[in-house]
Amino acid sequence: MYQLLKQIATVGIKTEAPPQADEALRVVSQRLKREILGMFAGSLAIRHVDAGSCNGCELEIHMLNNPYYNIEGLGIKFVASPRHADLLLVTGPVSRNMELALKRTFDAMPAPKLVVAVGDCGCSGGIFGESYASCGRVGNVIAVDVAVPGCPPTPTALLQGILTAISSGRHGGA
Amino acid sequence: MAFDSLPLKLTELPGAVPAWQGLASAADLPDICQAVKNQGGRLAALWGTDEQDREQGYALHLALAKPEGMLWLRAALPAGELQYPDLSSIFYAAGRMQRAARDLLGIDADAADRRPWLRHAAWPDTEYPLRRNVAAATVFEKCTDDYRFVSVIGDGVHEIPVGPVHAGTIEPGHFRFSIVGEKVLRLEERLGYTHKGVDKRFRGMPFTEGAKLAGRISGDSTVAYAWAYCMALESIAAVAPPARALWLRALLLERERIANHLGDLGSLGNDGGLAFGLAQFTRLKEDVLRLNHRLFGHRYLMDRIVPGGVACDLDRSALDAIERECDALELEVRLLRDIYDDHSGLQDRFLTCGRLTPNTASKLGVIGLAGRASSQAWDLRAQAQPAPYNLLDTHMKTHKNGDVAARVILRFDEIFESLRLIRAVIERIAPGEIAAPLLSVAADKSGLGWVEGWRGESVVALESGADGRIRSCHAHDPSWQNWPALAFAVFNNIVPDFPLINKSFNLSYSGCDL
Numbered sequence: 099m100y101q102l103l104k105q106i107a108t109v110g111i112k113t114e115a116p117p118q119a120d121e122a123l124r125v126v127s128q129r130l131k132r133e134i135l136g137m138f139a140g141s142l143a144i145r146h147v148d149a150g151s152c153n154g155c156e157l158e159i160h161m162l163n164n165p166y167y168n169i170e171g172l173g174i175k176f177v178a179s180p181r182h183a184d185l186l187l188v189t190g191p192v193s194r195n196m197e198l199a200l201k202r203t204f205d206a207m208p209a210p211k212l213v214v215a216v217g218d219c220g221c222s223g224g225i226f227g228e229s230y231a232s233c234g235r236v237g238n239v240i241a242v243d244v245a246v247p248g249c250p251p252t253p254t255a256l257l258q259g260i261l262t263a264i265s266s267g268r269h270g271g272a
Numbered sequence: 273m274a275f276d277s278l279p280l281k282l283t284e285l286p287g288a289v290p291a292w293q294g295l296a297s298a299a300d301l302p303d304i305c306q307a308v309k310n311q312g313g314r315l316a317a318l319w320g321t322d323e324q325d326r327e328q329g330y331a332l333h334l335a336l337a338k339p340e341g342m343l344w345l346r347a348a349l350p351a352g353e354l355q356y357p358d359l360s361s362i363f364y365a366a367g368r369m370q371r372a373a374r375d376l377l378g379i380d381a382d383a384a385d386r387r388p389w390l391r392h393a394a395w396p397d398t399e400y401p402l403r404r405n406v407a408a409a410t411v412f413e414k415c416t417d418d419y420r421f422v423s424v425i426g427d428g429v430h431e432i433p434v435g436p437v438h439a440g441t442i443e444p445g446h447f448r449f450s451i452v453g454e455k456v457l458r459l460e461e462r463l464g465y466t467h468k469g470v471d472k473r474f475r476g477m478p479f480t481e482g483a484k485l486a487g488r489i490s491g492d493s494t495v496a497y498a499w500a501y502c503m504a505l506e507s508i509a510a511v512a513p514p515a516r517a518l519w520l521r522a523l524l525l526e527r528e529r530i531a532n533h534l535g536d537l538g539s540l541g542n543d544g545g546l547a548f549g550l551a552q553f554t555r556l557k558e559d560v561l562r563l564n565h566r567l568f569g570h571r572y573l574m575d576r577i578v579p580g581g582v583a584c585d586l587d588r589s590a591l592d593a594i595e596r597e598c599d600a601l602e603l604e605v606r607l608l609r610d611i612y613d614d615h616s617g618l619q620d621r622f623l624t625c626g627r628l629t630p631n632t633a634s635k636l637g638v639i640g641l642a643g644r645a646s647s648q649a650w651d652l653r654a655q656a657q658p659a660p661y662n663l664l665d666t667h668m669k670t671h672k673n674g675d676v677a678a679r680v681i682l683r684f685d686e687i688f689e690s691l692r693l694i695r696a697v698i699e700r701i702a703p704g705e706i707a708a709p710l711l712s713v714a715a716d717k718s719g720l721g722w723v724e725g726w727r728g729e730s731v732v733a734l735e736s737g738a739d740g741r742i743r744s745c746h747a748h749d750p751s752w753q754n755w756p757a758l759a760f761a762v763f764n765n766i767v768p769d770f771p772l773i774n775k776s777f778n779l780s781y782s783g784c785d786l
Contacts, residue, residue: 152782225481230394232468
């Protein structure tokens, strides 16, 4: 136990300042009222769905929880059920084998809800494109609020996308 | 030579790994497979191709591995013939691969289990998307998915269905537990959810683009796949990458191994109830990723391995930075290992949990990290030794207990070995070119790539077409062999230990859903 405590004390706090929202990532103008977004900004619950990704984006989503980005320190946490979630974070081109599961997950979320598509595949279908097996971009299956490109997007870019989704933006009057 | 006792005419494939190619009739496959198995060999991959544009029928391909090398066996089915003999009674892992080949091409092993594997509801069982007469843009009518799970019947037995969307940030798949009380009687896995049509996508792709797709078969093993693909292409083109490129490839592969092992050790601590472990190990992993970004321009090293060599070079200060990082990691990981070892709560969760005995592992043909943790001594870096591993003397790490604790110990051991290898690379790397040009790639040639990634071996079998394009390319993930083992490892364990056991294997979904 001594070693463990010593390690915590030695390493100290690594958390860095979060990035700012980036309006360029927004796909549709903000649909939610400012007051609602204000509530989300205090505590946002995210449900992640891998809709066919290569697992690259998942690695970076994992990294959001590391001490450098410390996403929970911003009041944002990942939840185990869509029924607890405010925001759906979707990776991958949507494989046809995941299309139904993605729609059901989205439907299971209570309104108001937000969707962030992650990665080049989530934004455009990426290198996998559309085929007998792939529906392509996330927007082909469910409505997307913010899309974060990158292969995979860095944790900072992901955080920026999430923060953009919950900021009121140009059209929200902020 | 490794396979010369077989009654086959074999051609040696040029390139980085000892590999041969041979033709066999489908009827002879069971005898050949049995002979290879008797000699200590195993099935590395099984897939099919459509050769009707060559006025032939379908072809079944097997990759058979021995420590000394790999045999790529091709069995041409006569035109109109769809049946071939079942190989799953010889090689357990063949079962799902045969089902996948049926879903994609319609070729059918005469096996007991003929349920679909990759086909869910996106195409009917009368259509076979990998056939050449199916246009790349074809989309089929949705149909109903009526997959039949094996049901376990008895007093107090009930089922827990989990997935495809899981509680955590992981890939999608379905697990059907049959349990009594808290104990798992049976776990049935159903995968294929991330099937993206990769084999079809490869077809007709320019070779350079193919390297990028290969690097996205499983994002956590992008280096291993890109290397395996390039190795196959370089074999076809008869081009050897310059020495410096090979050293850099090994450096990238070992960095990939370290990054993944660090992440897994953190998650395993977390799943065992020690959140401290997750914070500490993900911090170290982030440091490695940041150095990757600074030195190579990509946190996960995607697209750094290119046909003919590598796309990045390092100067002296970069090598120094890596050496300093190795020294720091060595100290930190040793310290954390001591903390894990001394933590009785964690060890209580790890020890004897999810045990895969060496005997079962051997019968299932388990490979890679999970295999080595159950005494299955397969590590390409120490055995067939593709360059530059022939100059590195890799020490293979194994353990006999086969439990979560053994898979944790193995990850620690392999991190230290990778650090040693990286230091050896830095000591020996000399100035020079980092890529050789691939001037012309002849059509209708075959090349094999075989790389020991962090999870196990990645195999890429490539056939060239005309005009610098791919005729066919099949990539194989070690998870094909290891997923069935997970079902054996969880047997008689309690349901709440499943996440821990699953994480200790950390198998790929995307890599084998393709």
